[in-house]
Amino acid sequence: LTLPFGAGANVHLATIFSQNFYLVTLIFEISGTLGSTHSVGDSMNDESVNDSRRRFLAALNAVESESFLTRLCVLGEKLVPADSVVIVAPAGETIISPIAASNQLGFDVANLELDLGEGPSLEVIKTGKPMRFADLPTQLAPIAPLFANRAQSLGVAAVFSFPIQVGGIRLGALTLLKSEEGELGDSENASAIALNDLCADAILLLQSGLPMETFPDLLQGSDLHQPKIHQATGIIAQSLECSMSVALALLRARAFRLDMSLKEYCALVVSQGGQNVL
Amino acid sequence: MIEIVDGLVDEFDFIDLAHELASKSIQLLDATVAGVMVVDARNELRSLAVDGDLELADGIFEFQTFAGPAFDCRMTGKAIKLNNSQDFAQWGEIGTRIVNLGFESMLVVPMRMRAQVLGVVQIAWTHPSDLSVTEIQAAQMLADFATIGLVQRAAMPDRRELAEQVEFAVQGRILIEQAKGMLAVQGSFTVDEASALLVLYANHTNEFLRVAAQKVVDRELRFEELSNVGPA
Numbered sequence: 001l002t003l004p005f006g007a008g009a010n011v012h013l014a015t016i017f018s019q020n021f022y023l024v025t026l027i028f029e030i031s032g033t034l035g036s037t038h039s040v041g042d043s044m045n046d047e048s049v050n051d052s053r054r055r056f057l058a059a060l061n062a063v064e065s066e067s068f069l070t071r072l073c074v075l076g077e078k079l080v081p082a083d084s085v086v087i088v089a090p091a092g093e094t095i096i097s098p099i100a101a102s103n104q105l106g107f108d109v110a111n112l113e114l115d116l117g118e119g120p121s122l123e124v125i126k127t128g129k130p131m132r133f134a135d136l137p138t139q140l141a142p143i144a145p146l147f148a149n150r151a152q153s154l155g156v157a158a159v160f161s162f163p164i165q166v167g168g169i170r171l172g173a174l175t176l177l178k179s180e181e182g183e184l185g186d187s188e189n190a191s192a193i194a195l196n197d198l199c200a201d202a203i204l205l206l207q208s209g210l211p212m213e214t215f216p217d218l219l220q221g222s223d224l225h226q227p228k229i230h231q232a233t234g235i236i237a238q239s240l241e242c243s244m245s246v247a248l249a250l251l252r253a254r255a256f257r258l259d260m261s262l263k264e265y266c267a268l269v270v271s272q273g274g275q276n277v278l
Numbered sequence: 279m280i281e282i283v284d285g286l287v288d289e290f291d292f293i294d295l296a297h298e299l300a301s302k303s304i305q306l307l308d309a310t311v312a313g314v315m316v317v318d319a320r321n322e323l324r325s326l327a328v329d330g331d332l333e334l335a336d337g338i339f340e341f342q343t344f345a346g347p348a349f350d351c352r353m354t355g356k357a358i359k360l361n362n363s364q365d366f367a368q369w370g371e372i373g374t375r376i377v378n379l380g381f382e383s384m385l386v387v388p389m390r391m392r393a394q395v396l397g398v399v400q401i402a403w404t405h406p407s408d409l410s411v412t413e414i415q416a417a418q419m420l421a422d423f424a425t426i427g428l429v430q431r432a433a434m435p436d437r438r439e440l441a442e443q444v445e446f447a448v449q450g451r452i453l454i455e456q457a458k459g460m461l462a463v464q465g466s467f468t469v470d471e472a473s474a475l476l477v478l479y480a481n482h483t484n485e486f487l488r489v490a491a492q493k494v495v496d497r498e499l500r501f502e503e504l505s506n507v508g509p510a
Contacts, residue, residue: 049320128449130442167452168495189438193319225324225448227336227455231469234459234495244456244495270469273462 048187052194055079060216068202068212069100072195077102080184080191082176083156086110087164087199088121089172096121099172109151109159109177118144119151120161121173128170131161135181157181162196164203166224169233169245171203200224207249210256218256223263232266235273291486292443293450295427296327297477299399299420304330306416307409309401310381311335314424315348316389316397316448319441323352323397324448332470337379338402346372348398351386355395357414360384362406376402383407387418389425396428396440450488457491465501472501479504 056075063071069087076085086106088096094117098110113119120131120140133140136157141148151159158178164171174196176184184192201222205215229251236247255265296314303312311330315323322343328335342348346369347358360366363382366373376384381402389397399421428443454476461472476494480487493499 129446163449165449167449167454167456168492169456190319197320224452225322226340227325227451230452230455231459231462234456234461235463235469236459237456238460238463270459273466273468 048190049193049197052079052187052191053197055191056194056198057216057219067100068206068215069199070102072198072202073100073102073106076174076176076191076195080176080188080195082160083179084109084177085195086121086175086177087172088113088125088175090125090170094122096125096173105154105156105177106175108154109156110175112147112150112154116144116146116150119147120144120159121175124161124163124173124175125170128163128165130163131159132183133159134183151177155179160184160192162192164196164200166200166204166248167230167244169243169248171200171245174199197222204245204248204252207245208252208256209249210253214256221261226263226266228270229262229266232269235269290427290430291450291488292427292447293326293454294480294487296424296447297329297487299424300327300329303399303401303417303420306420307385307401307413308403310404311338312399312401313339314389314397314399315339315342315352316428316444317352317395318444318448323348324444324451326397326447326451332473334379334381334404338376338381339400341375342372345369346376347384347386348400351388351398352395355388355390355393357385357387357418359409359414361408380404383409385409385414385417387414387421389421389428391425391429396425396444399424450491453495454487454491457494460494461501461504465505467501475501475504479507482507 056072056079059075059079060071063074065071065074073085073087076082084101084103084106086101086109087099088110089099091097096110096114098107101107101110110121113121120133123131123143136148136152136159140159156177156179158181159175160178161173161175164174174192176192198219201219201224202215205218210218229248232251233244233248236242236250237244240247240250242250251266251269252262255262258265260268300312300314303309309330311328311334313325313328313335315325318324325339328339339348347360351358361383363377365383366377369376381404383406384400384402386398386400388395389399399417401417429440430443458469458472458476461467461475462469465472465475467475476487476490479485480490483490490499
């Protein structure tokens with residue numbers, strides 16, 4: 001390898017990355033700040049997302065409800081905290097349906113989105129990206145004027161909505177409603193992310209048809225970041241011609257019955273190319 | 279209709295850059311595997327893109343969330359160089375697992391933005407290697423490209439926006455893995471072969487990997503069409 005370094009090296013690499021040519025100008029703008037300091041600060045959230053997750057799991061049994069998702073919403077309302085927490089599921093291109101809420105306000109606001117055909121949860125489901133509206137009149141009104149107006153009259157001043165998804169599996173949106181304007185603080189934000197993760201895990205568990213008593217244990221050990229889990233999901237979705245979320249639910253249910261971890265079972269499915277595994 | 283996505287996303291997707299950097303690392307440094315890992319909002323290292331021997335890559339990238347050379351590089355912000363298999367001993371069990379996969383040397387460089395480590399670029403070989411300063415600088419430059427790609431044009435990126443950007447990329451990786459699984463069954467391929475096909479298709483059509491993967495998952499694109507695209 002004989003790369004000339006100094007300015008020439010950037011040009012050399014630029015030709016390699018011709019598709020990202022604009023990065024080269026950026027490297028000059030920012031390179032002064034890259035690696036220029038010796039104190040390495042820590043992390044984005046100081047592990048508070050994981051702390052929040054533990055906090056949620058520890059408090060799970062303190063909430064009574066026949067619906068596991070309602071329990072998560074009620075916990076979210078208390079622990080984030082928010083004035084209401086609602087989970088909506090996609091029900092077609094421009095339709096959502098509320099599936100759980102911590103109180104009536106959550107249902108009312110979700111139904112408002114459904115009636116008006118506009119609002120934060122719909123945007124989140126469409127884009128797969130979180131939406132933060134710390135102040136409805138200035139931030140949401142330009143985008144969804146009817147919704148912003150009506151939500152305000154219900155006493156909502158800020159809305160934070162997060163996609164509940166696993167790659168191509170769009171499970172829905174988690175929406176936090178607040179009666180006071182303002183951004184989420186760091187710990188509130190960490191709690192929202194932890195709650196969002198738990199919602200994804202819980203909806204998938206519900207789809208697997210496993211008994212609710214097993215949820216707390218399975219939620220403790222959940223790790224949806226292993227590539228083989230997602231490869232296996234694609235393999236099953238294609239083999240059985242089912243949706244991606246059904247495929248993942250089947251894998252989870254099968255792993256549970258075989259007393260294997262999801263990761264172990266998925267590795268098996270991938271190694272056998274989907275043959276004779278379900 | 280609302281324009282939510284900021285301007286750059288229309289023409290740029292970090293997942294594609296991460297794949298390109300992994301592949302360039304292999305070419306430039308003649309490596310066995312290379313990959314880009316980022317720190318997510320849960321403060322954990324997530325692998326976004328790997329290239330080279332994918333079966334080996336999965337092993338080396340996936341189990342370093344809580345320990346290992348990549349983890350240490352991320353915590354200290356300093357490059358870590360392992361010239362031969364003895365050098366792995368200091369990482370105990372993780373080191374042994376990496377050596378047992380067949381690796382004998384490794385280089386991990388940080389993706390640094392000021393005092394913050396956003397992720398690492400990890401490069402490994404199945405033979406011992408005595409890397410020159412130039413080679414280490416080359417790897418660091420690739421990592422700097424990754425950093426800039428991740429923070430995009432924001433000179434002072436908002437922490438939360440950055441975390442959302444990372445999450446978006448992580449979800450993209452998951453989508454791509456799901457698509458690979460579907461393609462593998464369609465064409466009776468291994469997952470690794472499906473992966474190569476998807477990357478080749480994206481390169482030749484100039485389509486984002488994420489977009490191609492979404493089409494596969496939505497059953498709008500099948501392996502036959504992917505296979506038909508190739509060098510003229």
